[in-house]
Amino acid sequence: MINKRVFVAGLAATMLFSACKTKDLKMDVTKEEDSKNKKVVVYQVFTRLFGNKNTTNKPWGTIEENGVGKFNDFTDKALHEIKDLGVTYIWYTGVPHHALVRDYAAYGISNDDPEVVKGRAGSPYAVKDYYNVNPDLAVNPANRLQEFEDLISRTHRAGLKLIIDIVPNHIARKYEGKNNPEGVKDFGADDDVTVEYKRDNNFYYIPKMHFEIPDNDIPLNGEKNALVDGVFDENPAKWTGNGSRKVKPDQNDWYETVKVNYGIRPDGSKDFSELPVGFDQKSYKEHFAFWQDKDVPDSWKKFKDIALYWTAKGVDGFRYDMAEMVPYEFWSYMNSAIKMKNPDAFLLAEVYNPKEYRNYIRLGKMDYLYDKVETYDKLKDVIRGKSSPDGLTDIQKGMIDIEHNMLHFLDNHDEQRLASPEFAGTPERGKPLMVVSTTISTSPTMVYFGQEVGEAGNENAGFGTRSRTSIFDYIGVPNHQRWMNEGKFDGGQLSESEKSLRDFYKRLLNFSIKSPALMGSFEEIQTVNRQNNAGYDELIYSFVRWSENQKLVIVANFSSDKTSEFDLKIPSGIIEKWNLKDGEYTLIDQLYKKSSVLLKVINGAGTARVKIAPSESFIYELK
Structure with a gap:
C-alpha cells in the first residue's frame, strides 16, 4: 500500500x-x-x-x-x-x-x-x-x-x-465472499458487533459509531461517480488495516482496508495457545x-x-x-x-x-x-x-x-x-x-x-x-x-x-x-583489502564464495566515474581452505568470459592484479 x-x-x-x-x-x-x-x-x-x-x-x-x-x-x-x-x-x-x-x-x-x-x-x-x-x-x-x-x-x-x-x-472494507466453498462463512458473518473485541470475531469494532471517510480523500481525482457522496456505509466502524482505531482514519492510514482479528486483545495480550519453549527447533x-x-x-x-x-x-x-x-x-x-x-x-x-x-x-x-x-x-x-x-x-x-x-x-x-x-x-x-x-x-x-x-x-x-x-x-x-x-x-x-x-x-x-559455489561458503576479503592497498577505492567491495568444486572471487565497483586498479589480496586462510599451493592460477570472469587475471600464490597468500571500470563487476572463477 x-x-x-x-x-x-x-x-x-x-x-x-x-x-x-x-x-x-x-x-x-x-x-x-x-x-x-x-x-x-x-x-x-x-x-x-x-x-x-x-x-x-x-x-x-x-x-x-x-x-x-x-x-x-x-x-x-x-x-x-x-x-x-x-x-x-x-x-x-x-x-x-x-x-x-x-x-x-x-x-x-x-x-x-x-x-x-x-x-x-x-x-x-x-x-x-x-x-x-x-x-x-x-x-x-x-x-x-x-x-x-x-x-x-x-x-x-x-x-x-x-x-x-x-x-x-x-x-x-467491502469484503464479499460470493465464491466461498460450501460451508465457508464470510468474514464477519458471525461477529458480535456490539463489542470492540471478542476472540472469534473476525474484526475489531468501534461500537455504536459510523465509519467516516478520511479528510482530503479525493477519489478518482474529483471525477463524478454515483457512489461518491461523502459516505461509506459501515456501522459500526471497524479498525483500519494498519491498526488505526479512529472512526475517521487519517488519509495516510490504510483506510481502504479493515484489520483482521487473530485473537490479539486490544491491550496486545494473546488470547490463544502459545508455542512451548523449544519449538523454534x-x-x-x-x-x-x-x-x-x-x-x-x-x-x-x-x-x-x-x-x-x-x-x-x-x-x-x-x-x-x-x-x-x-x-x-x-x-x-x-x-x-x-x-x-x-x-x-x-x-x-x-x-x-x-x-x-x-x-x-x-x-x-x-x-x-x-x-x-x-x-x-x-x-x-x-x-x-x-x-x-x-x-x-x-x-x-x-x-x-x-x-x-x-x-x-x-x-x-x-x-x-x-x-x-x-x-x-x-x-x-x-x-x-x-x-x-x-x-x-x-x-x-x-x-x-x-x-x-x-x-x-x-x-x-x-x-x-x-x-x-x-x-x-x-x-x-x-x-x-x-x-x-x-x-x-x-x-x-x-x-x-x-x-x-x-x-x-x-x-x-x-x-x-x-553455481554450486553460491550455495556454499562465504568469506569477506574486504577488510584485508581496505588496509594499505593502493588503488583499492572505498567504493570497491570484494568477497569469495566456494564449494568443493568451484571457487569464486567477486569484485564490484560502485563508483560511477572512477576506474580502480590494485593488487587484490586473497588471505592465507582462504588459500589454505582452497588447498592452493604456491604458484600461478587463472581467474576467469564468468559474466562475459572475456576477462581473466593471474592469481599468484606466494608463501601461502594470494594476489591478483585487477583493473575495474566504473559500475563494473567481476565474478572470477578459479581454473
Missing part, C-alpha cells in the same frame, strides 16, 4: 541490529548434488501491467484509455522467455479479487465505493473475495477463475513455479501436530482454508503481506498445514523488524523474509553516496544463521525503481548492486519485471507517484513494453543499451542458478 512506507519508516526507527557472535564469517557448504540446494530466482510481475500494450498513460486513465494486461498475455512464449532469463519462480502480484472502480455488476460483482478504493484500479492488498480472482485480468470475467487455472498450467508447463499474495492482516510436522487439539480463533481457520484452497489448485507458494502484523503462532498454524499438503511450498513474508526475523522463520515456519532493512537499505545508501560498502560484511555476519532465509531484491512494487533518479539513477549504476545482492549469500534473488530492461518508473499514473510503477492505476510500463514488442516477447523494440542490460541480467541470473 502507498502508506506502507510511512509505517515501515516509523517501525525501522525503533529497530535494533541483531548480530550473532561468530569467529568466522562463512556459510556451511551444502551438497552440490542436491537439486534442492540451487539458487532460487523469483520474477515478480504486477499481473495487470505485464501484458498491457497500451502506451497512452493518461493520469487516472480508465481501462479503455490506458489498457490492462490479462492472464492470457502470459503466453507460452512469454513464460519461456522469463524462464530463459534465469528465473525459477514467478510471483503473480495482484491475483486475488480486490476492490476496484469498475462496473462488473453483470457478473454478479457489486460495485466498490471509490471513497474506499485507492486509485481507479485499486490496491491489490485490499482483497474483496479470496476465493476468486481479479476480473480485470480475464478476457471473459465470467470465466476468470478458469483463465487463472489455465495460467497455472502454462506456468508449470514452462518449467516454472508460481506464488501469489495472501494478505492476512487486512481485507477490503521443531519441524513443521511437529508444529502441525501441536495445533491439532487446540481451539484457535476463527480468523486462523478462515485463512488456513484460503491458503489450502489455492494450494490445491496448484499454486506453489505465497507471499505474505505485512506478516509481522500477525502473530507468529498463527503462521505456525497455517504454514505447517500448507507444508503438510506441499512440503516444497515457497513461503515468503514481508517482515521489516530484524529483532523478529528468527521468530518468524523458526516459530512461524517461514521459508524466506525480505532482506530490506539490512542488505537492500545498505546497497541503496552506498549507491546514493551515503555510505561505504564495508558494512555489508557486518550485515552478513549478523545474519549468518539465517542468511539463506533472507530474500534479496533491489526492486519491487513497494520500492523506488532501481533505475530511477531517486535510487541508482541509471540502470548501469544498478549493475554492481545486482551482482553483490545476487552472489553474496545463498538466499533467493528477486527481480521486478522491467528491472532487467532499465524501467525507471517515470509515469504519473494518477494515485501512484513517479519513481514507483503504480500499483493503483491502469498504466503502461514503457521499457517493459518495448521488450514485450506487441506480444512477441522478443525485445524487438529495445534500444541497444536496454538489450545489453537484459543480457547482463540473463548472464548473472543463469550463472547464479547453476
